[in-house]
Amino acid sequence: xxxxxxxxxxRVLRGLxxxxxxxxxxxAAAGDLFTLNGNTTDAGLPVTFNEGSxxxxxxxxxxxxxxxxxxxxxxxxxxxxxxxxxxxxxxNFNIRQVGTTWRxxxxxxxxxxxxxxxxxxNTRDQLDSAIQDYLKKDGSGDLARxxxxxxxxxxxxxxxxxxxxxxxxxxxxxxxxxxxxxxxxTAEEIDGSxxxxxxxxxxxxxxxxxxxFSFTAxxxxxxxxxxxxxxxxxxxxIPYTIGKARRVRLELALPMNYTKIEGADQYRVGAQLxxxxxxxxxxxxxxxxxxxxxxxxxxxAGSADMIAGGVLLxxxxxxxxxxxxxxxxxxMGNHISFHEGLKVSVDNYTFDPQISQQIVKNGLKIGRxxxxxxxxxxxxxxxxxxxxx
Numbered sequence: 001x002x003x004x005x006x007x008x009x010x011r012v013l014r015g016l017x018x019x020x021x022x023x024x025x026x027x028a029a030a031g032d033l034f035t036l037n038g039n040t041t042d043a044g045l046p047v048t049f050n051e052g053s054x055x056x057x058x059x060x061x062x063x064x065x066x067x068x069x070x071x072x073x074x075x076x077x078x079x080x081x082x083x084x085x086x087x088x089x090x091x092n093f094n095i096r097q098v099g100t101t102w103r104x105x106x107x108x109x110x111x112x113x114x115x116x117x118x119x120x121x122n123t124r125d126q127l128d129s130a131i132q133d134y135l136k137k138d139g140s141g142d143l144a145r146x147x148x149x150x151x152x153x154x155x156x157x158x159x160x161x162x163x164x165x166x167x168x169x170x171x172x173x174x175x176x177x178x179x180x181x182x183x184x185x186t187a188e189e190i191d192g193s194x195x196x197x198x199x200x201x202x203x204x205x206x207x208x209x210x211x212x213f214s215f216t217a218x219x220x221x222x223x224x225x226x227x228x229x230x231x232x233x234x235x236x237x238i239p240y241t242i243g244k245a246r247r248v249r250l251e252l253a254l255p256m257n258y259t260k261i262e263g264a265d266q267y268r269v270g271a272q273l274x275x276x277x278x279x280x281x282x283x284x285x286x287x288x289x290x291x292x293x294x295x296x297x298x299x300x301a302g303s304a305d306m307i308a309g310g311v312l313l314x315x316x317x318x319x320x321x322x323x324x325x326x327x328x329x330x331x332m333g334n335h336i337s338f339h340e341g342l343k344v345s346v347d348n349y350t351f352d353p354q355i356s357q358q359i360v361k362n363g364l365k366i367g368r369x370x371x372x373x374x375x376x377x378x379x380x381x382x383x384x385x386x387x388x389x
Contacts, residue, residue: 032052032053032054032262032263033053033054033056033085033227033261033262033263033264033305033306034052034053034054034056034059034082034083034084034085035050035051035052035082035083036049036050036051036052036059036063036080036081036082036083036093037049037050037051037080037081037083038078038079038080038081038093039078039079040073040076040077040078041077041078041079041094041096042076042077042078042096042097044076047072047073047076047078049070049072049073049080051069051070053069053263054261054262054263054264054305055263055264055305056084056264056305056306056307057132057135057304057305057307060082060093060131060132061128061131061132063080063093064093064095064104064124064127064128064131065124065125065127065128066124073095074124075124077095077096077097078093078095079092079093079094079095080092080093080095081093081109084150084154084157085150085154085156085157085227085261086153086154086155086156086157086227087110087150087153087154087157088110089109089110090108090109090110090146090150091106091107091108091115091146092105092106092107092108092109093105093106094107095124095127100122101120101121101122102120102121102122102123102124102126102127103118103119103120103127104118104119104120104127104130104131105117105118106118106119106131108146108149110149110153111146111149114142114145114146114149115142115146117134117139117142119131119134135307136350137350140343140350140351140352141352143307143351143352144351144352144353144354145354147159147307147308147353148161148353148354148355150162151163151166156227156229156261157306157308158308159266159301159302159303159306159308159309159310160301160308160309160310160312160341160353160355161339161353161355161357164383165222165229165231165259167268167299167301167312167339168312168314168339168355168357168359168385169359169383169385170233170255170257170268171255171270171272171297171299171312171314171337171339172316172335172337172339172359172361172383173361173383174235174253174255174272175272175274175293175295175316175318175335175337176318176333176335176361176363176381178237178251178253178274179274179276179291179293179295179318179320179333179335180318180319180320180333180334180335180361180363181320181331181333181363181365181379181381182291182320182322182331183367183375183377184329184331184365184367184368184369184375184376184377185324185329185369185375186369186371186372186373186374186375187327187369187370187371187372187373188372188373190324190369213236213237213238214236214237214239215234215235215236215237216233216234216235216237217233217234217235218231218232218233219231219232219233227261227262228261228262229259229260229261229262230259230260231257231258231259231260232257232258232259233255233256233257233258234255234256234257235253235254235255235256236253236254237251237252237253237254238251238252238254239251239252246278247277247278247279247281248275248276248277248278249275249276249278250273250274250275250276251273251274251275251276252271252272252273253271253272253273253274253297254269254270254271254272255268255269255270255272255299256268256269256270257269261306263305264303264305264306265303265304265305266301266302266303266305266306267301267302267303268299268300268301268302269299269300269301270297270298270299270300270312271297271298272295272296272297272299272314273295273296273297274293274294274295274318275293275294275295276291276292276293277291277292277293278290278291279291279292282322282324287323287324287325288321288322288323289320289321289322289323289324290319290320290321290322291319291320292317292318292319292320293317293318293319293320294315294316294317295315295316295317295318295337296313296314296315296316297313297314297315298311298312298313298314299311299312299314300312302351308351309351309353310341310342310343310351310352310353310355311341311342311343311353312339312340312341312342312353312355313339313340313342314337314338314339314340315337315338316335316336316337316338316359317335317336317337318333318334318335319333319334319335320332320333321333327368327369328366328367328368329365329366329367329368329369329377330365330366331364331365331366331367331379332362332363332364332365333361333362333363333364333365333381334361334362334363335359335360335361335362336358336359336360336361337358337359338357338358339355339356339357339358339359340355340356341353341354341355341356356387357385357386357387358385358386358387359383359384359385359386360383360384360386361381361382361383361384362381362382363379363380363381363382364379364380365377365378365379366378366379
């Protein structure tokens with residue numbers, strides 16, 4: 001469950017690499033998204049290490065091949081444990097030499113039996129290539145199960161699902177805020193919402209008039225389990241009102257997001273279509289409003305640095321009920337959405353997200369118009385991730 005409580009005062013306007021340490025003596029930086037720690041297991045001079053990075057493919061490649069920050073492990077046998085975001089012991093690497101053959105065993109101690117693979121090659125570079133090919137091709141199913149298990153344990157790691165900044169959560173939140181808790185009407189909109197006969201004149205009543213091209217932009221920072229990130233979103237919206245009664249409005253949203261968690265890059269782009277149907281219209285003499293909006297769309301999200309991504313198909317419905325009393329507005333929003341993952345390839349990696357998520361959001365809002373152009377509102381939202389696979 002995720003509950004948010006927000007006070008807001010607004011004015012309505014119309015218009016348009018994390019540093020990876022190379023020393024085996026110093027520990028990995030606290031903000032690295034991934035860390036590898038371990039020790040040599042052969043008869044040579046003992047070496048212990050604790051290294052960090054935010055780019056997982058090259059990080060694992062350097063470990064297996066014994067290069068760059070892991071050059072002290074070149075031609076050495078060792079055991080290493082990976083921390084993936086805030087999940088410790090996510091993967092264990094046991095690299096050893098059997099005769100003239102190099103062998104790598106991959107296991108998942110945080111969820112025993114989830115990953116249990118072995119690779120054999122003549123050289124360490126060939127061993128690295130075998131593991132990279134596995135991650136890019138045959139291991140997509142293992143990778144999907146691994147990421148799903150990580151998402152259940154991590155507050156920050158999920159690209160597609162499992163945390164408030166993931167794709168499923170952001171899709172549901174955008175739909176809910178757009179259609180479930182619409183902005184409070186200002187005095188100007190109230191005055192222009194209906195004429196003396198209770199007919200719409202095209203300026204308000206149910207916010208159907210906030211038409212014409214618009215966009216929202218958000219910039220934010222977040223922190224969790226010692227890891228920091230920044231998020232940048234831009235969502236253009238193109239609405240179209242149908243008929244003179246103005247009871248049906250189509251709205252196409254094109255959300256785009258770039259998120260940076262330490263040095264790891266995440267990208268998300270999508271298209272969402274909502275059909276807002278005004279079932280009960282507010283008029284000069286009738287204070288109630290009820291709008292129901294079915295919506296659906298597709299979202300592509302991925303991060304080559306985190307070896308995670310996929311395509312999401314989403315569909316759902318949002319209800320918005322509002323009662324106006326003088327300058328006050330009392331509103332309730334209810335939302336349910338369904339999200340299903342599809343296989344996709346990003347930067348030569350194949351991702352099969354195996355996501356089947358349902359999200360329910362309920363919210364209450366109290367708003368008050370302040371003069372012609374301003375309004376203040378306070379609202380609380382409860383979010384439930386009902387089912388995930």
